[in-house]
Every structure is written in C-alpha cells, then in structure tokens.
Amino acid sequence: xxxxxxxxxxxxxxxxxxxxxxxxxxxxxxxxxxxxxxxASLYTGPGFSYDVLRQLSEDNxxxxxxxxxxxxxxxxxxxxxxxxxxxxxxVVPQGDIFALxxxxxxxxxxxxxxxGLLNLxxxxxxxxxxxxxxxxxxxxxxxxxNVNNTWVQVTIDGFGSGxxxxxFIDSNTTLSNLPITSYIGSVPPMTVPLGVVTAxxxxxxxxxxxxxxxxxxxxxxxxxxxxARTADSQWLLVQIPTGQVGWVSxxxxxxxxxxxxxxISE
Numbered sequence: 001x002x003x004x005x006x007x008x009x010x011x012x013x014x015x016x017x018x019x020x021x022x023x024x025x026x027x028x029x030x031x032x033x034x035x036x037x038x039x040a041s042l043y044t045g046p047g048f049s050y051d052v053l054r055q056l057s058e059d060n061x062x063x064x065x066x067x068x069x070x071x072x073x074x075x076x077x078x079x080x081x082x083x084x085x086x087x088x089x090x091v092v093p094q095g096d097i098f099a100l101x102x103x104x105x106x107x108x109x110x111x112x113x114x115x116g117l118l119n120l121x122x123x124x125x126x127x128x129x130x131x132x133x134x135x136x137x138x139x140x141x142x143x144x145x146n147v148n149n150t151w152v153q154v155t156i157d158g159f160g161s162g163x164x165x166x167x168f169i170d171s172n173t174t175l176s177n178l179p180i181t182s183y184i185g186s187v188p189p190m191t192v193p194l195g196v197v198t199a200x201x202x203x204x205x206x207x208x209x210x211x212x213x214x215x216x217x218x219x220x221x222x223x224x225x226x227x228a229r230t231a232d233s234q235w236l237l238v239q240i241p242t243g244q245v246g247w248v249s250x251x252x253x254x255x256x257x258x259x260x261x262x263x264i265s266e
Contacts, residue, residue: 029065030095032076034058040091042084044108044173046073051173053084053108062086064093066103075103084108102231104264106178109142111154111171118169120162122206122215123244124151124182129215131162131206140169143237143265144181144227153181153245160207161247179263181227184243193226193257195238202253204246208235216244224248226257228265237265 034040034056042054046068056062056078066075067088074097076086085108088097113136121128124146134140140154143161152175155161163182166175183192203214208230218224224238227245236250236259250259 029063030093030100032062032064032074032091032093034060034062035090035092038090040086042076042078042082042086044084045105045177046075046085048087050085050177053172054078054082056086062091064091064097064100066107067097067100068105069102071097074100075107102264104143104228104231106142106144106265109171109173109178111140111142111152111169112136113138113140113164114168114170118164120154120156120159120164122162122246124153124163124184128163128244131213132156132159134159134164140164142171142173142175142178145175145178146182146184147180147186149175151182152178155207160212162206163245179228179265181237181239181265182243182245183225183239188225188239193255193262194223195226195236195253195255195257197222197224197248197252198254199249199252202248204238204240204244204248206246208237208247212247215246216240216242218248224253226253226255226262229259229262231264233259233262236262 040056041052043050062076064074064076072088073085074088077083113134116136117133120131120134143153145152150166151163152166153163197218200220201217204216205212205214218240224240228237235247238248239245
C-alpha cells in the first residue's frame with residue numbers, strides 16, 4: 001500500500017512540475033544583457049532604418065518578450081519600462097531566442113493624442129464614420145498608415161482599431177516607418193497580393209475577431225487586397241473595393257499568395 005501511495009505521489013509531483021514548466025514556457029520571456037564591450041540601440045522596429053528610442057550601455061538588463069521571424073531582432077523592455085527592438089547580435093540572452101513569440105513589426109510604435117478630443121474613424125478620411133472620440137494623452141499603438149502619411153491606423157484599449165488624423169498625434173517613430181495599410185485614393189500596386197471572397201457576404205470588422213463590430217461586408221467573388229495577418233493566420237487585414245480597411249476571417253478568402261509571407265499585425 002505504501003509503495004502505491006509513493007508511486008501516485010511521484011506522478012502527482014511530476015504533473016505539477018510539468019504544469020509549472022508549461023506556464024513558464026507559455027509566458028515566453030527571458031532576461032538578457034548587452035554583450036561585452038557593446039553599445040546597443042533600442043529601435044521602434046526590427047531594423048536600422050527605424051527610429052532610435054534609447055541608447056543602451058552594457059550595464060543594461062533587458063527583458064525579452066518577442067522576436068522577428070528570423071530571430072535577428074528581439075523585442076526588449078528596459079528596467080525603466082521603455083520598450084523597443086534590439087539587434088539580437090548585441091545581446092546575450094538567458095535562453096533560446098527562438099522560444100520567444102514572433103511579434104508584429106510595429107510592436108514598439110506608439111503615439112499619444114495631442115488635442116482635447118480626437119476622432120477615431122473607420123477609414124483614413126473625414127468621410128468615414130466615427131468609432132469613438134479619444135481624449136488627450138490616451139496611448140495609441142500604431143499599426144500602419146495611408147500612402148501619403150496623413151492618416152494613421154491605430155489600436156486603442158477598449159475601442160479596437162481605427163484611423164486617426166496624423167496631424168493630431170505625437171508619435172515615437174517616423175510615420176514612413178509604418179507599413180502602408182490603406183491605398184485610398186489610388187489602386188494598390190500590383191505587388192500587393194489579392195484574395196477572392198468565398199462567403200456569400202464577408203463581414204469586415206474593426207479588429208481581428210467576431211467580438212469586433214462589422215462596419216462593412218464584401219460580396220462573394222469580389223477581390224480584396226491582402227495587407228497583413230494575425231500571428232495564427234486566422235484573420236487578415238485587407239482593403240476592400242470601397243477603399244476601407246478592416247479585418248476578415250481568413251477562412252473565407254481564397255488566394256494563391258502564401259499567407260505566411262504577409263506581415264503580422266494585431
């Protein structure tokens with residue numbers, strides 16, 4: 001009887017250890033230091049063409065929370081909570097970089113509202129409907145821009161995604177660093193991949209999920225331009241024939257383009 005109890009106790013302890021290990025791995029964060037005799041920069045995106053947020057000396061300890069697809073850049077948080085991208089060759093991580101999740105290019109791109117109230121709209125023009133009015137100093141996460149940088153697509157906690165006039169935000173990055181997510185006023189270039197709607201009427205939503213409001217729909221067999229995807233490729237950011245930009249379920253879009261080659265956005 002005693003051996004049986006010990007056996008089950010060992011199994012129970014093993015299950016607890018496995019559960020704890022899975023929780024730690026699910027968090028997928030790790031500490032890192034700057035490599036010896038190196039000075040690194042914190043950028044708004046994974047590349048040297050992005051704006052520099054902060055210079056880092058080798059005494060900085062970073063928390064790594066993500067990476068780009070090929071692991072050449074990591075997303076880091078400094079001790080004083082400044083977030084951005086660092087060249088992976090400049091850091092010494094306490095773990096395998098490829099255990100970190102892949103994050104969207106614009107993860108570190110932020111802005112704040114300048115005026116007292118700023119309209120969050122369904123598209124990059126005053127002609128589009130107002131989703132909400134955003135108060136001054138509310139933080140915005142930048143997703144993309146229109147062709148001439150006059151409007152910026154953002155996400156705001158509690159409101160989802162939408163568009164704001166670029167004249168009324170204070171950004172930590174040059175807007176031209178953001179990907180183009182709307183071609184309103186011009187037809188997207190041939191390099192932008194096309195998809196064909198297979199649903200009878202496909203809902204276009206403010207965010208990547210059925211919990212977001214559907215502000216438009218696209219009939220069957222219509223083309224949409226593919227802009228970005230979620231990390232799991234279940235939702236696509238598209239521009240529809242009216243020029244509006246929003247999220248659609250990838251299950252109802254047929255394309256010859258390899259979805260994994262689309263940039264990740266959330």
